[in-house]
Amino acid sequence: MTFYCKNLEINTDQCQKLHGDCIMGRPGCVLEGRVAVSDVLQEKIDKLAADQRKRVQKRQTAEG
Numbered sequence: 001m002t003f004y005c006k007n008l009e010i011n012t013d014q015c016q017k018l019h020g021d022c023i024m025g026r027p028g029c030v031l032e033g034r035v036a037v038s039d040v041l042q043e044k045i046d047k048l049a050a051d052q053r054k055r056v057q058k059r060q061t062a063e064g
Ligand code: SF4
Pocket: 005, 006, 007, 008, 009, 014, 015, 016, 017, 018, 021, 022, 023, 024, 025, 026, 028, 029, 030, 031
């Protein structure tokens, strides 16, 4: 199966919708909840969520 996403900037492998790495099935992705993701892809999605939580905590700490 071949899939092409109109949000993908091919030259940089970046998602123009989510302004970050194209990780199919990530939160906000057009494929979220529509496809089964591999273990490797799920690890990337989990890492992305963990990184986002860290950024939020860091911002909240900086704001006091
Ligand atoms: S993350 Fe999803 S919406 Fe964004 S470019 Fe990749 S497949 Fe498309």
